Amino acid sequence: MISIKSLAESPELTSIPASYTFTSNPNEYPALLPADPEVNVPIIDLALLTFGTSDQRSKVINELGNACENWGFFIVTNHGVPESLMDAVMDGCRGFFYLCEDDKLEFKGDHVMDPIRCGTSFNASIEKEFYWRDFLKVFVHPQFHFPNKPSGFSPFVAKPPTATLTPRPSYREPDLLLRGLPVKNPPHRGLPHHEAILYSPLPPQPPQSFSLSLLSRLEPAMVDENVGVREEDVVRGVGATRFLDGQGESNLALEYCKRIREVAKDVLEGISESLGMESNYINKALNLDSNFQIFIANLYPPCPQPELAMGLPPHSDHGLLTFLTQNGIGGLQIQHNGKWVSVNPIPNSFLINTGDHLEILSNGKFKSVVHRAIVNRNSTRISLAIANGPSLDTVVTPAAELVDSHNIPPAYIGIKYKEYIQLQQSNNLKDKSVLDRIRSI
Ligand SMILES: O=C(O)CCC(=O)C(=O)O
Numbered sequence: 001m002i003s004i005k006s007l008a009e010s011p012e013l014t015s016i017p018a019s020y021t022f023t024s025n026p027n028e029y030p031a032l033l034p035a036d037p038e039v040n041v042p043i044i045d046l047a048l049l050t051f052g053t054s055d056q057r058s059k060v061i062n063e064l065g066n067a068c069e070n071w072g073f074f075i076v077t078n079h080g081v082p083e084s085l086m087d088a089v090m091d092g093c094r095g096f097f098y099l100c101e102d103d104k105l106e107f108k109g110d111h112v113m114d115p116i117r118c119g120t121s122f123n124a125s126i127e128k129e130f131y132w133r134d135f136l137k138v139f140v141h142p143q144f145h146f147p148n149k150p151s152g153f154s155p156f157v158a159k160p161p162t163a164t165l166t167p168r169p170s171y172r173e174p175d176l177l178l179r180g181l182p183v184k185n186p187p188h189r190g191l192p193h194h195e196a197i198l199y200s201p202l203p204p205q206p207p208q209s210f211s212l213s214l215l216s217r218l219e220p221a222m223v224d225e226n227v228g229v230r231e232e233d234v235v236r237g238v239g240a241t242r243f244l245d246g247q248g249e250s251n252l253a254l255e256y257c258k259r260i261r262e263v264a265k266d267v268l269e270g271i272s273e274s275l276g277m278e279s280n281y282i283n284k285a286l287n288l289d290s291n292f293q294i295f296i297a298n299l300y301p302p303c304p305q306p307e308l309a310m311g312l313p314p315h316s317d318h319g320l321l322t323f324l325t326q327n328g329i330g331g332l333q334i335q336h337n338g339k340w341v342s343v344n345p346i347p348n349s350f351l352i353n354t355g356d357h358l359e360i361l362s363n364g365k366f367k368s369v370v371h372r373a374i375v376n377r378n379s380t381r382i383s384l385a386i387a388n389g390p391s392l393d394t395v396v397t398p399a400a401e402l403v404d405s406h407n408i409p410p411a412y413i414g415i416k417y418k419e420y421i422q423l424q425q426s427n428n429l430k431d432k433s434v435l436d437r438i439r440s441i
């Protein structure tokens with residue numbers, strides 16, 4: 001089936017083909033809605049959760065619990081994932097969608113559990129109406145997969161600068177010398193304002209030369225105060241390319257997904273506490289060391305009749321937490337207090353939504369919120385949705401602490417996460433249809 005990108009690019013296209021008219025539920029035509037109100041979803045400052053005083057941390061945990069209960073969506077700021085990395089991954093995804101159709105065909109995949117799969121709509125082999133969306137879906141954890149095109153997943157980047165990094169024995173590892181100046185450990189995740197460098201342990205024998213291909217900004221705080229650093233000592237990369245991971249350069253997407261798992265772990269610790277449980281409850285109960293993570297890139301090209309088409313129909317996400325970013329173009333709408341409202345992430349943040357498995361685990365206290373993506377007439381929208389779930393073999397049931405000890409009946413029966421995903425991915429995408437199958441009350 002032709003990609004929506006190719007269809008949208010045909011010069012003679014002035015109306016959408018009938019098969020792209022969203023007819024499932026005419027009440028849901030974007031055009032029939034009152035002007036979309038835009039709302040401000042709660043903002044969670046992750047630095048306060050990870051580095052704040054105990055009062056600040058308690059306050060954030062409380063805010064997190066309220067956000068999960070009343071919104072199912074929240075924005076996380078000061079998460080410590082470098083903005084340059086977020087931008088580079090977005091650029092890489094754009095590069096993927098702009099590959100020629102033949103190149104993309106290589107990654108078409110045949111089965112919903114194929115680790116790399118690109119296509120159009122949601123499940124074009126069974127759908128009767130199609131969505132104005134192309135996608136790339138990749139399983140990135142516990143095994144990392146990724147398309148090998150565009151090459152290096154960073155096609156728009158100038159040649160990286162080179163610098164010599166020398167471990168200095170008198171310094172604690174992994175302190176480094178950058179052009180002869182000591183550089184302190186990389187900034188801690190979650191500290192505000194740090195956008196830059198990821199260095200991890202270097203081989204022990206100095207001197208070693210590395211291609212220093214990631215560098216956007218060196219914050220003074222990262223440099224030993226006794227020595228200081230002059231502007232000209234800062235190596236600036238022209239756009240981030242690759243990250244050093246101790247063994248050499250690693251893939252941008254791999255680094256991005258790893259960073260997101262770290263943030264997800266912190267957020268889930270806060271969420272566990274907000275449910276009155278130990279901070280590592282969810283991480284342990286759902287085997288998050290081998291959690292299943294999917295990288296989804298969505299492309300929504302301009303549409304000549306956006307009022308009749310749908311980018312992604314109303315649905316909830318299957319996992320625990322989905323991390324969403326977009327290329328500055330809005331289109332996400334969520335159900336809030338019975339209405340569709342538009343939500344826009346703020347720059348350099350993640351918009352996080354709670355998925356079906358958090359609803360199951362919390363026995364319905366936290367609801368996975370139905371959302372959809374609408375399209376527009378003039379701009380190409382790209383969104384990245386990184387879904388973080390339990391490990392594939394975990395059977396998630398409502399937490400015993402929330403049911404047994406309070407004599408509350410469990411509201412859902414357990415099902416293996418892998419089977420849950422298969423159900424969702426092989427059927428039509430519709431509201432909370434998979435969760436509805438396992439409700440027990
Ligand atoms: O594009 C968006 O804003 C939403 C994407 C989404 O909901 C998904 O990929 O599950």
Ligand SMILES: [Fe+2]
Nearest residue numbers: 315316317371
């Ligand atoms: Fe979604």
